[in-house]
Amino acid sequence: MATIEECRSALDRLSDNLTRADGSVRGAAALDRSLTCHVTDLDVTFTGRLSGGRILVLDQVAGPPPERAGIRLAMTGDDLVALVDGELDFAKAWASGRVRLEAGFRDLLRLRSLL
Template sequence: MATVESVRAGLEALVASMDDLDPDTRRKIPDRALSAYFTDLDTAFAGRLQSGSLVDVVEIDPAARKDAHLRLALDSDTFLSIVEGRLDFAHAWGHGKVRVDARIRDIWELRKFL
């Protein structure tokens, strides 16, 4: 099991990787509020996709996740494996390692960026 600090570092790496996306790709990412609940840590973070960047990432009370358009639930090791490129998000989702709670349209629009 990873730590909250390693999850924060993973989130920072995710923010940095999104900032490196080419401008055409960034324009295609829809603006949405998102949250991630780390089941093994009982910790949640929230942020916003805005203009192709992940911004305003903060730790939140897990109960406050309901306000996000896109809600993820996964364990910390799975998250870090995805961020580090050792595990494909779609594979993890398809095998039940990541739970996604969102409108189908949001999932459809965001599927190529997750």
């Protein structure tokens, strides 16, 4: 099972990957929205923003997200690490329910290029 530190590191790597992206991925990441990532097996939520093409993790709280963010992710720590490391396909994980992504309809349309 992934640790909290490994999950935080995975989010930092994902942010770095987004800053180096180009084309439609860079456009999708250019949103300015609040963001939460609930790591279900550790029952911890990372809160922050997707802004300027990167993820800014601002806080870590115990339990589910304290507020409803514009973009909401939920998954196990192992799945988060595997997604960022390229070992788990996001679209398949989302379709099978291993990863939950919730956002407004327009944001989902923009974020689909990240899938």
